[in-house]
Amino acid sequence: MADKITSVIAKEDNGNIQITFAIPSDVIKSAEDETIKEFAKDTEIAGFRKGMAPLDKVKDKIPQSTLIEHSLSHVLPKALAEAVTENKLQIAIYPKFELISAKEGEAWQIRGTTCELPKFELGDYKKAVTGELAAASIIVPGKDSADKSASGQISRDKKEQIAIKAILENTKIEIPQILIEEEADSRLSNLLGRLEKLGLALENYLASMGKKAEDLRADYAKQAKEAIALDLILTKIAESEGLKIDQKEVDAALNMSQVDIKEKDQNPSETDNRKRLMESILRRRAALDFLINLS
Template identity: 30%
Template sequence: MNKVTRLDNGTIEIILTLPWSDIKQVYDKEVDEAVKNTQIPGFRKGQAPRSQVEAKLDKSHLYSHSVQHLLPDLYTAAVKSHHLKPILSPQIKITQGQEGHDWEFSAVTCEAPVVNFTLPAKLPKELPEKLDFLRKQAAIKIPDLLVEEETNHRLTALAENITKLGLTTDQYLSTKRLTPTDLKGQTSQEARIDLETEYILLHIQVKQKLPDRKSALDYLQKLV
């Protein structure tokens, strides 16, 4: 039985239960394959006793491989049965894994935020002010997981650019008078604002049946 929990921060946690019988079945196939390809002194290749071959194998690796084989289908089935529409690959961690018992995993992801607002009769004149106004009015709840993903992407890109400039991260932070915590917080805030803006523009694009993002910006620019 899989359980879905919608968290306050906009993320979704799916508790996945992987039956021990399924894990054991894949594990046994892995061991059988190893027996076919293993040669132990005193036995021809593929003829060594299964117990001796299994004793030489890395069980944790075999179980890990078995789980990797089974989890994608289990996750996909849970998403389908609960009618979820995740927009990020799940962050999966094991919460229970003991031989002879069903294993449990936590899969954390998120759906696109809900955007529902009506364009007011009067808006500020300039586009940046219009977007600020709409962000406050719409009060979109961007999932923390989505903000984190975008923040990490931006920090990675920044680190690459810093390296291309021949600087170290410490040198860059020194010139900006920032600590690593300051930089991450600033980047996270910018990411959240930009994501809110993008979902507002997407909402306008869909509602007004416009072809693309630029058309949504042009439409918004003309409103007064």
């Protein structure tokens, strides 16, 4: 069909998935018309009552980039859903879209970059963790005394560090590049927010750390890769061990984390999403607790 959106899937070595869409000009024209009608409701043009201006004059008032962005928002969600279904994809994040070509009268080319969660095997994580914990419990005079009691008992924090290091080293898992970039961007954004509150410039912060911007980005990318891997591994361990979280525990944790949010002000779907997120966090916490108690 001439008006059917087509897509091509390409899986890259870094774990990313490229979905390239070809959107027929007729589909684009229809989406643009809908966008212009939406803008017309609030557009004020001299000589016409609000919402009554001719659509061609309304179009002239809309920046081209805005028209393209809003028109694609009418088209891409459905096109993505069809591509995901047809190719049996289980995407982990909503794609980052890039406009490749948008010539008048021709099919538009749009590229979306996303990924699936990596598939991996856990390996013998119990043996790896218990071995490392046993080795760490050996008392060596003058070494790691701050992490042990006189009887050689390892502190909880140290046990967690040992368990985390053991499962990361014992599990081969390839994290898609786009997931790493997303997490690194989030961490950088949080840092910039904190610096802004403190009235510090990023350049001064970097100078105080003796680092360049690219060094900071590389550090955050490494941290992001390990954090994502750890979350996935702990989630799989929780599934493997059949660890469950009581709903009362989830509710209690939510109440502690959002004391300033009134129940009546919460959107039901947002509340459900927060509950699912909190449950996943608690399950990973339970998996880590399980590991440090193996010894």
